[in-house]
Amino acid sequence: MAEPFPLAPSLWATTAPPGPETPPLSESGHADVVIVGGGFCGLSTALHLAERGIRPVVLEAREVGFGGSGRNGGQVIPGLKYDPADLVAKFGHERGERLARFAGSTADTVFDLIARHAMDVPHQRAGWIQGAHTAAGLVEVARRAEQWAGLGAPTRVLDKSETARLLGTERYLGGWLDGRGGAVQPLSYARGLARAALKAGAAIHGGSPVTGLARSGSTWTVTTAQGARLSTERVVLCTNGYTGGLWPGLAQTVIAANSFQVATKPLSDNLRRSILPEGQVSSDTRKLLLYFRLDHTGRLLMGGRGPFREPRSARDWAHLERIVGKLFPHLDGIAFDHRWCGRVAITQDYLPHLHEPAPGLLIDIGCQGRGVGLQSTMGRLIADYVVTGDPDRLPLPLTPVAPLPLHAFHRLYVSAIIAWYRLSDGGIR
Known part of the structure; x- marks a missing residue:
């Protein structure tokens, strides 16, 4: 996949500490588990496996956090696109409630890992505000706040004036505040996960794109572009928005949308105090949402959708x-x-998907734009499943790999919507 337009390094690449040494895989050998993809899910899986005495090897095509994990907005938002009651309706009482508890815990995972491993990661946990831009959005956020409050989450509904005060803009009719949310420097966090995994006993190899997966009996052979191979009984594939053709049909199960972001120069103290003065992060109720926050350097970040292709100019x-x-x-x-920009993997039902298309191969795909907490927590539960073999350790049932019918037309349709979004400045008049 082509690299993003090289105007300048991302804000995160500019402000993150150097990553650990992760040399390319140069020699063939054996691994207890091979993990393909050095993003949040792959690194979290490796860390939690290594802490349980299992020797995982992470193979990353570029460098740790190169993909969406190091190029997102750094917002740590708990939950899924579905509210708790919707999850119960979709999956039944027991499975739905368990999935809601999982979704509600994802932000906790991130901040607990940062604290437990003393990671050098700028972070703040002042909450997440979802602004409502329509009357229907007001009903939606009130319902969402009530449902999560019923599960013990620290939430409150915001009227128009309180929303304006906390966000620094008059553009929203109201909103809700979820105190569980927060922000991290995402590339620093990915590198922190890598350091913690290495310290626990995992091996991580950057510059090692996987070009082949082959199974003979109970053994998988994982081949890299440079020719080195690993044999293993378990493979975990977690490449999300950067999924290629390694497993047939997998890339066609998601729309790998490009999430674009800009950052201002550091704001003056007066300007900084006028926007998100209490340190929350924000995204809104639009289908193609806008998201914004201040970072630890005092810059305002604004994110939203951009063209599917890689950028060509400013x-x-x-x-x-x-x-x-x-x-x-x-x-x-x-x-x-x-x-800068990075790809997110969006599934048709807006849920993460877990597949086991062959014995010993587990696939996680679909971050839905909430990958920081979602995939960090998913990695812990994938590690549980690898160790125990118990599918009940996973938050979602295992499903077949099912490419979207007429995948190319889905992409064209979404591309047309994004083109309108860009021309209309996100629908803001």
Whole structure:
């Protein structure tokens, strides 16, 4: 896959400490478990396996956090696209409640891991605000806040004035605050997970794209582009928005949308105090949502959808820069010094998918734009499953790999919607 347009390094690449040494795999050998993909899920799986005395080897095509894990907005948002009652209706009482508990715990996982391993990761946990831009959105956020409060989450509904005060914009009719949410420097966090996994006994090899998976009896052979091979009884594949053709049909089960972001130059103290003054992060109720936050350097970040193709020029981010001026008129004309993007994997039902298409091969795919907490927690439960073989340790049932019918047309349809979104500046007038 082509690299993003090289205007400048991402904000995260500029401000993260160096990653650990993860040399390419140079010699063939054996591993207890081979994990393909060095993002949040792969690294969390490796860490939790290594802590249980199992020797995992992570093979990453580029470098730790290169993909969506190191290129997202750094918002740690618990939950899924479905509210708790919707999960119960979809999966039944027992499975649905268990899935809701899993979804509600995902932010805890991130901040617990940062603390437990003393990671060098700028982070803040002041909560997440979801702003409602329509009357229907107001009903939605009130229902969502009530349901999560019923499960013990620290939530509250916000009226228009309180939403405006906390966000620094008058563009929303109201919203809700979920105190479980927060923010991390995502590339620093991915590198922190890698350091913790290495310390626990895992091996991680960057620059080692996997080109082949072959099974003979109970043994898998994992082949890398440089020719080195690993034999193993268990493979975990977690490449999400950067999934290629390694397993037939897998890439066609998701829409690998490009999430674009811009960051301003550091704001003055006065401007910084006028936007998100209490340190929350925010995304809204739009189908193609906008998300924004301040980072630890005092920059305002704005994120949203961009073209499916890799960017060609700074114009591919221009709609986000205009949106900043529309949401925050006092920032109109401010300078931006970072532009970047990364892919997220979106499934048709907006849920993560777990597949086991052959004995010893487990696939996790579908981050839905909430990958920081979701995939960190998924890695822990995947490790439980690898150790115990008990599918009840997984938050979701194992399902067959089922490519989207007419996948190319799904992509064209979504591309058309995104084109409208960009031309209309996210629907903001």
